Amino acid sequence: MYVSRAARYLLATFTALVLLVLYFPILYIARLSINKARSYAWPPQGFTLEWWRAASHASGPRDALFRSLETALLASAIALLLGTLASFALTRHRFFGRNAVSFIAVLPIALPGIVTGIALNSGYHRVGINLSLFTLVVAHATFCIVIVYNNVAARLRRLSPSLEEASADLGADVFQTFGYITFPLMRSALLAGALLAFALSFDEIVVTTFTAGAGFETLPLWIFNNMFRPNNLPLVNVVATVVVVLSIIPVYLAQRLSDGAVGVSGR
Amino acid sequence: MATTTIDPVNERGGLRRRISRVLYQRPRLRLALLLGGPLTWLVVAYLGSLVALLVTSLYHYQDDPTGLVQRLVTSPSTTNYQRVLDTDVYRTVAFRTIGAALSVTVIDLLIAVPVAFYMAKLAGPWVRRALVVAVTMPLWAGYLVKGYAWRAMLDPAGGVLHEVFGHSPGFGVSGTVVTLSYLWLPYMIIPIYAGLERLPNSLLEASTDLGAKAGRTFVRVVLPQIRPSIVAGSIFTFALTLGDFYMAQIVGGTTQFIGNVVYREFSANLPFAAAYATLPIVIMIVYLSAARSSGALEEL
DSSP states (O other): OOOOHHHHHHHHHHHHHHHHHHHHHHHHHHHHTTBSSSSOOSSOOOBOSHHHHHHHHOHHHHHHHHHHHHHHHHHHHHHHHHHHHHHHHHHHOOOTTHHHHHHHHHHHHHSOHHHHHHHHHHHHHHHTOOOSHHHHHHHHHHHHHHHHHHHHHHHHHHSOHHHHHHHHHTTOOHHHHIIIIIHHHHHHHHHHHHHHHHHHHHHOOHHHHHHSOTTOOOHHHHHHHHTTOGGGHHHHHHHHHHHHHHHHHHHHHHHHHTTTOOOTTOO | OOOOOOOTTTTSSSHHHHHHHHHHHOHHHHHHHHHHHHHHIIIIIIIHHHHHHHHHTTOEEEEOTTSSSEEEEOSOOOHHHHHHHHOHHHHHHHHHHHHHHHHHHHHHHHHHHHHHHIIIIISOHHHHHHHHHHHHHHHHSOHHHHHHHHHHHHOTTTOHIIIIISOOOOSSHHHHHHHHHHHHHHHHHHHHHHHHHHSOHHHHHHHHHTTOOHHHHIIIIIHHHTHHHHHHHHHHHHHHHHHOOHHHHHHOTTOOOHHHHHHHHHHHOHHHHHHHHHHHHHHHHHHHHHHHHTTGGGGO
16 A cells, blocks of 8 residues: 555654653653642643652552552452463363353453442442452452453463473473473463553552442542642642552563553453 | 273372373363353352342332331332433433543544554554554553543643643533543554554555555555454443543533442432443443454454
8 A cells, every 4th residue: 555755744743743642641740740839730830859758758648559559469469360260261272151251251341440340339238248458459350350361361372282282292290281381481471461450450440439448548549539639739740640650660561571562451 | 801001101100190180181170170260250259249230220219108218129120220211311411421432432533543554554663663562551551640630731720721722621521522532542542553463565555556546445445454443442432431430520520421420329329320330331232242243352
C-alpha cells in the first residue's frame, strides 16, 4: 500500500500529538507536586520540595501506601498461583466446558468494575463475612487471575510440547520435567504476569470501594477522599506522583520480561 | 500371558516416582488438580456473588404498616425492574450512559486507527517498539490520578485548557466523555495495532498492484481484516465507560451515570442498586455474544 510522503508526515505528527496528550496530564501532576503555588492553576509557578517533605511526614498517605502494597502483594501472589494453574489446564488439555471456563475467567475484567464490586459485596454480605483486608484481597485476586492467565497461557502456547516429551523420554518424572524444563522456560512470563497483577491491584479503586472495610483506605481511595479539599491538593499531587511511579515501574519491568508486548489484558 | 515387560524408568524410585507415574498416566486427574483451585475460586467467589446479586435484585423494600420503617420483602418480584423501566430519571440516566459509552468508543476508534496504522505499518522497528511501550504504559497506571489531572486541566477557573486554548468543556457530560476517551484510548490502540501487525504487507501490496489507491485499500482491505481487533478494543472502551462512576464524580459536575445511581442506591436500597446494575451486565452480555461471533474474544 503506497502512502504518500505528506500522509506519512501527517500520521507521524498525529501520533506524536496523541502521545503528548497521553503523557501531559501525568507529567503535569508530577510538576504540580513541586509547585510553589497551592492551586493547580496554569501556569505552574516556582519550585519547592516542601510538599514532598510534608507528605513524607504525613501519616495518612503512609498508612495508605502500606495498605495498598499489602493488598497488591497478597492479591498478585494468589493470582499468580491460580492463574498459572488455570493456564496449564486450558492450554494443555481439551475438555468439555473449556470455552465456558475461559469465559468465566475473562468476566471479572469484561464486566464493569462496579458490577464486580457490588456483586462481591453482596456475596460477602450473604455469607456473613465482614469487610476486611481479606475480602479486599479476594476481590483483587479475582480480577488479577485473568491477567496472569493471559500472560502465562501466551507463553505456554509458544512453548513446544516436544521439549517436555523429550524430557520424559529421557527418564525424567513429571516433577523433574517441570523443574528443569517447563519452569525455567516460563519464569519470565510468570514474573511478568505477577508484576502486571500487582500494578493492576495497586491502582484499582472501583472494586476496592465496595470490598474494603470501613476506614481501610488504599492509596487511590486516599487520593479520591482528599482531592476535593483545596488545602490538601499539594499532598494529593505528591501522592498521585508516587502512585504513578509505583505502578509504572512493575509495568515497565513486565514489558521488558515479555519482549515488549504487553497487551491490554496482560497478554 | 502376563506381561513381563520391565519399564526401567517407572520401576525405579520411591513415592515421587509413583505419584509422577499416576499423574502421567491420568490426564483427567492432572486436569482436575490444575483446574480445581482456579475454577472453585472463580465459581464460588465470583459467579456465586453474581448470582447472589441477581437474587438480591428480586427483593424489594416495602413500607411497614406503621409507615415509619421499611421492611425488606424477600419473596421474588420484579418490583425493582418495573421501577427502572417506569421512572423517567432512570431511563434518562441509562440512555445518557449508553450514549457516553458509544461516544467514547467512536472518539477512541477515530484516534486509535491512524495511530495504530502508523505504529504497525509506517514506523521503523525501533520506533515501533518504543511506541508500543509508550502507549501501553499509561494504560496500567494511575486511573484515579489521571481523572484528578483532568479535573485540574478542565477547570474553567485557571485550568490548562481554558488558559491555553481559551475554551474548556468544563465539568459536565462532555468533560466526562473527554476524560473517559483519554483514559481508555490505549485499550483501543493496542488491539488494533496487534491486528494490523498481523496483517501481511503483501495483501496491501496486492491491492495496490491491482490499482487501488491508499484510501480504497484501507477501506476495502485493511478495515475488514482488522474488524475483530476493532470489536475487541470497543469491548473495553464500551464496558469501561458503561460501569464508570468515579469520573462523573470527579469531572462530571452533577452528571449522573448508571454507576452513580448504583453507587448512591447501594447503601440505601441494595436490591434496587442490584437491579439497576444488571443493566450494564445485560448490555455487556449482548455485546460480548455479538463479539464472539466475529472472533473478537480471541483478541482480548
